[in-house]
Amino acid sequence: MIARRSHIQRLRIAVAPIALGALGLSIFIGLWTSAALSLGKPVLLPSPWAVFQSYGDLIADGSLFKDIQASIKRVFIGFSTAALIAVPLALVLAYSRVLRGLVMPLIALIRPIPPIAWIPLAILWMGLGDPPSFFITAIAAFFPIFLNSFAGGTSLKEEHVNAARSLGAGPAALLATVMLPSALPMIATGLRIGLGQAWMAVVTAELIAAQSGLGYMIQISRLSLETSRVLVGMTVIGLLGALMIGLLGILERRVIVPWNHPAK
């Protein structure tokens, strides 16, 4: 058993990374400020304060939240679609040699095509707006989810299967109580990476194929030389991306695979 840590020690362990992170961030903002001041060209590099003011403007006129909403909706739909297809497909392929042989070469050929290369086709098929963005985010999320889930499916241990069979588990029970939970840690990893990819892809898609969303906002602001707004878009993308992946990480530790993260 692990010795109980005192409250002070525990507090120190919890606070130290936050303090260090805040310090690092402050240093970065300081460097940014001095660079912006010495450069003196807000179109090339606006100061953090100018970006902060643009935040105020964009929050006040409500456009920032509309853009955030549009992007999150696209990521959510694209990511969910990808997960709903990728996880079952990966597991089926992991357990069926014939299907694996049939489908895997195709996947190996499609996988190196970057999501951005799908955009022209997506626009031709679906025009501008939401559908091409759903499509691009789904493509981006699909491969990390699929490949990790497949690895999870093939990491099934013979001992676990044998143990379950000798304890009376039939095929259906094997699938639900052994194969699926064996694959879950890798599936969770795939979902986390896939969400990150989807979030990056939605911005890419919106730069080209949409008329709303954070990517679109960045693009429009660049054209009107409102660089501080470009930086608002970029920082919001960074913040929201980190937040979503952090939340998924908590979900993973608490709900999806708690056994891989036993409480200390």
Added chain:
Amino acid sequence: MQSIAASDFRAGMPPKPIGAPRDVKASDTGSEVAARSVSAAPREVLTSTTTRLALDRVSVQFRGRPLPAVEDISLDVAAGEFVALLGPSGCGKSTLLNVFAGFVAPTKGEVRLEGERLRGPSAKCGVVFQKHSLFPWKTVLENVAFGPRRLGMPDPKGVARSLLETVGLADVANAWPSSLSGGMQQRVGIARALATRPPVLLMDEPFGALDAQTRALMQEELLSIWDKLKPTVVFVTHDIEEAIFLADRVVVMQALPGRIAREFDVPFARPRAPEIMDASEFIELRREITDIIRVEARKSFK
């Protein structure tokens, strides 16, 4: 993939007897747990005349190997008997255990469990694996309750709790297996295998991955569990002292191809204490078996 349906096994629980009429003991695993929860028939004195598990001229040939892993092995294990399969690595003793468990189908010959031909894993044979066989996604309690749940036994958690008590692990019931030491994990593995009250317990080098001290403690622990529940045990090991200390009969195997080299009856009375390892009979038996094993190990070493 064949598996014996759960309903087949329910018949195996007390008080309804199964199998051939002579095989009355089949209904009684001699289990304390069984006695406690089902108020079963009075325990019968075990005589070692009934064959519980039999190999009849079994050979196993794996694809792509020049020699069969085991060849033409016949072996009868009596009800309530503790048999150790001993041999150098690569002699096919684990393969043989997998045949007993129904994980590997023999290429020739057949396996009979209580007189009936075995066609795949059966819940009548509890299996304890070498290591890492606990389900990491289930708590200790749920691991042990897995079998009872699958077989639709009443109160799986209660069964699991009382077995965890038997192996001295009641206080870690809600822990994840990964947080337990190797010795504790193997005790959970034993409890899980016993939870369905199987008449047969198959153990594949269960203490092989443990340090010497833990291993010695586990051997005594196993003997005390065996004294209480008296299952039929087939125990695979490469440790000569372990085999003699635990078993009624030591079956020494030879390698390439795997065959039975010799069998030894172990004369020591039960319950056994570790002190018997100092007895001259023990040392004599150990020497005799060591000589055979050495010759065999050298053969497969080349």
